[in-house]
Amino acid sequence: MAQFRNFKMVSYVVYGRGSFNQLDEILAPQRKAGAPMIFLIDHFFTGHALLNRIPLRGNDKIIFADVTHEPKTTYVDALARQLKEEFGTISGIIGIGGGSAMDLAKAVALMMNNPGSSADYQGWDLVKYAGVYKAGIPTLSGTGAEVSRTTVLTGPTKKLGMNSDFTPFDQIVLDPELCADVPANQRFYTGMDCYIHCIESLQGTFLNEFSKSYGEKALDICRHIFLEKDVWDAESDDKLMMASYAGGMSIAYSQVGVAHAVSYGLSYLLGTKHGIGNCIVMNHLDEYYPEGAAEFKRMVEKGGYEIPTGICNGLTDEQFNAMINVSLGMKPLWENALGKNWETIMTREKLRALYEKL
Numbered sequence: 252m253a254q255f256r257n258f259k260m261v262s263y264v265v266y267g268r269g270s271f272n273q274l275d276e277i278l279a280p281q282r283k284a285g286a287p288m289i290f291l292i293d294h295f296f297t298g299h300a301l302l303n304r305i306p307l308r309g310n311d312k313i314i315f316a317d318v319t320h321e322p323k324t325t326y327v328d329a330l331a332r333q334l335k336e337e338f339g340t341i342s343g344i345i346g347i348g349g350g351s352a353m354d355l356a357k358a359v360a361l362m363m364n365n366p367g368s369s370a371d372y373q374g375w376d377l378v379k380y381a382g383v384y385k386a387g388i389p390t391l392s393g394t395g396a397e398v399s400r401t402t403v404l405t406g407p408t409k410k411l412g413m414n415s416d417f418t419p420f421d422q423i424v425l426d427p428e429l430c431a432d433v434p435a436n437q438r439f440y441t442g443m444d445c446y447i448h449c450i451e452s453l454q455g456t457f458l459n460e461f462s463k464s465y466g467e468k469a470l471d472i473c474r475h476i477f478l479e480k481d482v483w484d485a486e487s488d489d490k491l492m493m494a495s496y497a498g499g500m501s502i503a504y505s506q507v508g509v510a511h512a513v514s515y516g517l518s519y520l521l522g523t524k525h526g527i528g529n530c531i532v533m534n535h536l537d538e539y540y541p542e543g544a545a546e547f548k549r550m551v552e553k554g555g556y557e558i559p560t561g562i563c564n565g566l567t568d569e570q571f572n573a574m575i576n577v578s579l580g581m582k583p584l585w586e587n588a589l590g591k592n593w594e595t596i597m598t599r600e601k602l603r604a605l606y607e608k609l
C-alpha cells in the first residue's frame with residue numbers, strides 16, 4: 252500500500268441557507284435524455300412542504316427511504332433492482348436526509364453499475380465500476396457521510412462500508428435550513444457523532460496536521476454550540492453543518508477509535524443506532540478519553556439530553572461474546588486509539604467489563 256493515502260473527494264460543494272433552491276440548475280447538466288433523476292428522501296419528509304421544492308422534470312421519481320433501521324445490503328439491492336426494472340438507466344440519485352438516506356443513495360448509485368449484491372463490495376476498494384451520478388443533501392448534521400468515501404451497510408455477515416474512490420458524492424448541497432425540524436435529542440446524538448469523530452481523531456495515533464486542522468475546527472464549533480450558547484438557533488444549525496463537514500474531513504485522513512469500535516458491537520447485536528450508540532459508549536470512556544468524556548457529560552447535562560443506560564443488562568455470555576468479536580474485529584480503530592500493541596491493552600475481559608457498564 253502507498254505510504255500516503257491519496258483520497259478522492261466530493262467534486263462540487265454548495266453551502267448556504269436556501270442553496271437547495273439551486274438544485275434544478277445544478278442537476279440540469281447531469282440529465283440524460285429519457286433517464287430520470289431519482290430523489291431518495293428520508294421518510295420523515297413524507298407530506299412535508301420540502302416536497303414541493305423538489306425540482307422534478309420528465310419522468311423523475313421521488314422514493315421515500317425507510318430509515319427505521321440503518322441501511323441494509325438487502326434494501327440497497329432491492330432499490331437498485333426496482334430502478335433497473337422500471338427505467339433501465341437513470342441520470343442520477345439525489346439522497347436527501349441524515350446519514351442513513353445519504354448512505355443509501357451512495358450505495359444504490361454504485362449498484363446501478365456494478366453486478367451482484369452490495370454485500371460483495373463491503374470492504375476496501377472492491378467496487379469495480381463508477382456508479383451513476385449522485386448528490387447528497389444532509390437534513391441532519393454530524394455523521395460526515397456527506398464527505399466520506401464510504402457507505403456503511405449491514406450485510407448478511409458484517410456491518411461494513413463500501414469504501415472506494417467511487418463512493419464519494421459528485422455534488423453536495425449544504426443548506427442548514429433543512430435541519431430546522433430535527434428533534435433536540437436526535438440532533439444531539441448525530442451532532443455527538445461529529446464531536447466523537449474529533450476526539451477519536453485528535454487523540455489517535457494516526458493523527459497528522461491535515462486531520463488535526465479539520466478536527467480542531469470541528470471541535471471548537473461543537474464546544475461553542477453545545478456548551479457556550481444557551482439557546483439552539485439558526486446559527487447553531489449553520490455551524491453544526493460545517494462541523495460535520497470538517498469532522499468528516501478529519502477522519503478521512505485518520506481513523507475513529509474506542510467509542511466507534513464498541514458502538515459497532517452494540518449495533519450488530521442490539522440494532523442500536525450509530526449516533527445514540529456512540530453516546531451510550533462515550534458516557535463510560537473516562538479511562539480512554541478523560542477530557543472528552545468529561546466534556547461530553549457536561550454537554551449532556553447542559554442540554555438535558557437523554558442517554559440510555561443499562562442496555563446490556565441481562566445479556567448472555569454468548570451475546571457478550573458476539574459483541575466483543577465484532578468490536579475487536581475493527582482492528583484499525585483500536586490501533587488508532589491504543590497504538591500497535593492494542594491487543595495487550597484491550598483484552599476480551601476488559602472489553603466485557605466495559606460492555607457490562609453500558
Ligand code: NAD
Binds near residue numbers: 351437525526
Ligand atoms: P439517520 O439518518 O438514521 O436519521 C435519524 C432520524 O432522524 C430518522 O428518524 C430520520 O427520519 C430523522 N431525520 C432526518 N432528518 C430530519 C429532519 N430534518 N427533521 C426531523 N427528523 C429528521 O441518522 P444519522 O445519525 O444522520 O445517520 C446515521 C447513519 O449514518 C448510520 O446508518 C451510520 O452507519 C451512518 N454513518 C455513515 C457514515 C459515512 O461516512 N458514510 C459516517 C457516520 C455514520
Ligand code: ZN
Binds near residue numbers: 394444448511525
Ligand atoms: Zn461516526
